[in-house]
């Protein structure tokens with residue numbers, strides 16, 4: 001079943017255009033005469049897994065992520081937003097893990113993920129996770145936030161933490177209102193995100 005979607009940042013930040021204009025000085029690096037090597041930023045993936053038995057009464061899956069060295073369980077009891085929007089302005093906030101790959105599986109309910117990676121050819125994607133669906137692999141360096149369905153959701157993360165990963169830094173919250181390129185990418189005047197299992 002598909003989730004329906006509105007574009008909450010556009011709706012909740014009607015005055016954000018001024019903020020965007022004010023926060024878009026030319027922070028882009030200057031063009032140099034030396035060509036740069038293209039960046040190799042891994043794309044997000046939807047990873048299938050083996051389903052030994054998938055019937056209405058019994059569902060028996062092998063969900064092993066062999067490279068995982070940490071497990072997080074995230075339970076939303078209602079239509080939670082993670083991380084929560086900024087209280088005063090409603091601006092979207094995001095997590096970004098510098099040294100952690102997420103591998104997310106919905107165990108109950110559904111959740112919609114908003115992904116932004118400025119190193120991707122197309123930087124903005126919205127991905128739907130359903131119970132028992134594919135595992136969403138989010139590479140390090142990707143801004144991400146999620147919104148649960150009205151009845152909540154339970155998501156297991158089989159994370160891969162690189163050597164030197166620091167939990168405090170991995171779970172830092174980034175406010176899009178303070179990051180011009182992130183804000184511009186998710187604002188209503190930006191090109192629409194690419195949708196995966198989601199409809200407007």
Ligand SMILES: [Fe+2]
Nearest residue numbers: 095097102144
């Ligand atoms: Fe994460």
